[in-house]
Amino acid sequence: MELFLDAWLDPDRHEVTRHIARHLIVAHHRRTTIEAKIMLVHAALEYLAWVTYVLSGKCSRKKYREAPAEDHLRDLLKDVGIDPAIPSGLQALQRFAQEEQLADGPAALTRLRNRLVHPKYPGEPYHIEGLVTEAWRLSTEYGELLLLGRIGYRGKYLPRTNTGQWVDSISVPWTS
Numbered sequence: 620m621e622l623f624l625d626a627w628l629d630p631d632r633h634e635v636t637r638h639i640a641r642h643l644i645v646a647h648h649r650r651t652t653i654e655a656k657i658m659l660v661h662a663a664l665e666y667l668a669w670v671t672y673v674l675s676g677k678c679s680r681k682k683y684r685e686a687p688a689e690d691h692l693r694d695l696l697k698d699v700g701i702d703p704a705i706p707s708g709l710q711a712l713q714r715f716a717q718e719e720q721l722a723d724g725p726a727a728l729t730r731l732r733n734r735l736v737h738p739k740y741p742g743e744p745y746h747i748e749g750l751v752t753e754a755w756r757l758s759t760e761y762g763e764l765l766l767l768g769r770i771g772y773r774g775k776y777l778p779r780t781n782t783g784q785w786v787d788s789i790s791v792p793w794t795s
Contacts, residue, residue: 626770660758692725699768700792706780711749
């Protein structure tokens with residue numbers, strides 16, 4: 620909490636911290652639809668990528684815009700040592716990735732988010748039972764870990780992707 624408050628109160632970090640945290644908090648509200656939760660988290664991750672790469676000067680606007688959103692997410696994960704593979708417990712998301720010939724979590728989440736925003740037919744994102752819920756779990760875990768990494772957290776967290784089983788907290792990936 621101290622690290623979060625430090626980032627919140629720092630004028631140079633406040634706006635980014637507030638924007639990301641707000642999206643993650645609303646993505647947990649019980650009245651927010653699961654589809655909206657995915658879109659909110661994805662918007663926060665896209666904003667974080669924009670801040671991390673373009674506004675920091677690491678990448679030009681033109682080069683950034685030429686790359687697909689999944690590449691930006693994959694780069695954010697790589698920067699802090701988060702494995703982009705879809706966790707083994709997320710079988711519906713793995714099935715979706717296999718059907719769509721997608722390489723990893725960032726690709727699957729981005730494709731599903733696009734299908735939620737621009738469906739070819741209304742039931743399209745729901746053809747695999749549990750897919751939307753698993754996508755929300757993984758995107759939320761990515762968002763929370765990336766926020767923790769941004770504020771310099773080096774402790775333990777509780778993974779959101781270990782569904783249906785008891786799980787202990789584990790160290791954040793960048794401390795391993």
